[in-house]
Amino acid sequence: QVQVVESGGGVVQAGGSLRLSCVVSGRIDLMYAMGWFRQTPWKERETVATIVWHKPRETYADSVKGRFTISVDKAANTMFLEMNSLKPEDTAIYYCAASSYYQSTYYQKADFGIWGQGTQVTVSS
Numbered sequence: 001q002v003q004v005v006e007s008g009g010g011v012v013q014a015g016g017s018l019r020l021s022c023v024v025s026g027r028i029d030l031m032y033a034m035g036w037f038r039q040t041p042w043k044e045r046e047t048v049a050t051i052v053w054h055k056p057r058e059t060y061a062d063s064v065k066g067r068f069t070i071s072v073d074k075a076a077n078t079m080f081l082e083m084n085s086l087k088p089e090d091t092a093i094y095y096c097a098a099s100s101y102y103q104s105t106y107y108q109k110a111d112f113g114i115w116g117q118g119t120q121v122t123v124s125s
Helices: none
Strands: 002-007 009-013 016-026 033-040 043-052 058-060 068-072 077-085 093-098 119-124
Touching: 002 058, 002 093, 016 033, 016 093, 016 119, 033 068, 043 068, 043 077, 043 093, 058 068
Parallel strands: 009 119
Antiparallel strands: 002 016, 016 077, 033 043, 033 093, 043 058, 068 077, 093 119
């Protein structure tokens, strides 16, 4: 079993930056991919960025390309989301997710079966 716990959310002004962290524990040898997703009360959970654990392959939602960067530190069993140039529309609960199943691609929320509790990000205008 794999468990994930995210942290790093907070309140920031528009144009500011935040870094989210997601610590992975358990059967990390079973890990294939991880991702960040976000959700608001008026929108379904959407993909922010995904990364393959053992390869440098990342994907981003168009809305965050050029502003957000996903990365992993395997030595620390941690995934990060560096968020720059934040906008009020980035306000959401951000969730860390992991997959312990092999697939050719990982992008949709259905591709991930392990989820954290979420961390709130609020961007004020």
